[in-house]
Amino acid sequence: MATSRRQFIAGLLATGLAPKPTWADAGSPSFLSAGALRDGTFVLCGIDAALNPTFRLRLPARGHAAAAHPSRPEAVAFARRPGAFAVVIDCVSGEQAAMLTAPAGRHFYGHGAFSSDGQLLYTTENDYEAGRGRIGVWDATAGYVRIDEWDGGGIGPHDIKRLPGSESLVVANGGIETHPESGRTKLNIATMTPNLAYLRDGAIIETVELPRDMHKNSIRHLAICSDQRVAFGMQWQGDGRAPSLVGHHRLGEQVTLMPPDSDAGRDMQGYVGSIAVSADGRTIAATSPRGNVVQTYDVEAAEQIGSLTIEDVCGVVQVPGGFAVTSGTGELRYLGDTLPTGPGRRNDLAWDNHLIQI
Template sequence: MARTGRRQFLGGLLAAGLIPKPTWADAGSPVFLSAAANPDGSYVLCGIDAALDVRFKIPLPARGHAAAAHPSRPEAVAFARRPGTFAIVIDCITGLRKARLESPLGRHFYGHGTFSSDGSLLFTTENDYEAGQGRIGVWDALDGYTRIDEWYSGGVGPHDIKRLPGTDTLVVANGGIDTHPDTGRTKLNIPTMAPNLSYFINGVVVETAMLPPQFHKSSIRHLAISKRGDVAFGMQWQGDQMPQALVGTHQRGSPISLMTASTDQIRQLDGYVGSIAYSGNGNSIAVTSPRGGVVHMYDASTRMFFRDILLTDVSGIASLEDTFVVTTGTGQLQSMTRGDSNFSGQIDVKWDNHLVAI
């Protein structure tokens, strides 16, 4: 059969559903994604399975931050570290690049993105640095990741973005910090910061949740979503005095709630939450602080601190059922529950900021 005829024949079988479409199982059944740095200084995106073994390492052109996993295809979008201007779409079976996203002129990415429930659209958080506004980029994942729309993010400095389970409602963490490439990572508007959570349906803000006024220097950065749609968030403090809280939760239609911890416990975090996750059953929330070298756990119902685990340069965290898994800049992969902590492995990489559940 001629090459063109064979291609048409296989295409017809695929369209008819007679050839199984590739799934994440074909990529080694990873349950997590994480960017990392190799000992030689090169950068990779890794897939990690439920046994905490690395199933693939795919080269990246520069340092990564977080990733977005397609809900059905074995395909990942690796985002450059803020203020990067590119994202790479990767076939996680072949390791080949499928597309490269470039932020529009006058923009940069914030290192995070998420897919629509059917995987047809990708949403990215971006900074319009001349206007001092956050934007959400909309990309068509069915047409080579063509950019098709953008929205005002509902605030300044949108960092993380998540989709509420079973819906196409998006929640955006507007950190409130204005930056400009001409001044690097310098924060330009600390006195007037106004962080918020903004909820979107079809590009329209349907709800905004604000912190109490005394917390306006608490930059909301990273999000976790429970299976029932509760939102937890970690903050990074931009004030001079020690903050009163660095972790909060929100349910739509209600005010923001903040986690309770002692002064010494809050001091451990050194003003900085790197990543956050809900346990699979939604009963616990865990956060990491690479600056403090510590993991904190909170009871989601009482909103009370109940445990800390010291771990050097810990940052990435995600849940596997009712177990938390963390990564560190020293190469550790560690699992932990409410009462136990089990060292799981040492990998010859430096894990980057986030561990992303697939």
């Protein structure tokens, strides 16, 4: 049924008889997520508010995260690091609209963000010969032609987000140097220096580092509050238990870290796979597929307030009244700020790392 609808709309568009398509024409998905079918096929899926898939579009290889165009039903699916491709998909027709290829000597890190008007796409990239992060700039109005690139403010830029109400960007520089010839081997653990880098019009306007004794805490994933506060999740590369895996920051202010209690720190196994912040900005949710756990933190009190075991949980995003999560076992589930709600749904997809809000 969904395929026939997409074909019908595509036919109208070809004749010029239909208005410009919207996300409603793609089944009104609320979220996007990459996943894998049981036969090993990799797909990008739309997911509606009832946690039902609205479309499944094939990818050439395993996906990581995606970026949803702010106005038209178009998604950019990024390859898992160190992938060199990103696929632009028309989510109404199901057709590939464009293919982004990383320049020679680069690979993508699996994340991207659009400008507020959807005219530009920003991608995090590794200049692996120089050992430096770059931000690729692509013109989404001209078939995603690469038009510029900027310094990313550090090594290993992973996630990138746009601050609401502005064109400023924040980049999670994990601080870990890698090279495709070494696979996913981490080459500089002893000297790594993660940071948050804020960019505006290609210029770095602020960088924020962690305390020196936490320099092995790789900043990986971001979530943005409406007041421009940035929540971030980390992955500990040091020995022993991680001192903290969740924090938040706002331009011009100091970093606040969420000190987990001893059990929480152990349960996360030093690894945050994805992070989200509630609509009111009061609660941060962090997932750990290694620890099979999702935890929530009170922003003002800087303390953990909830913990729930979910096998291979990773994707998380804010929804009214709480969060939605996905797992590698095929589970989709709504959670409250302090966690448990009703039972979730399970299907034949192994969801990948991230759940993206449209």
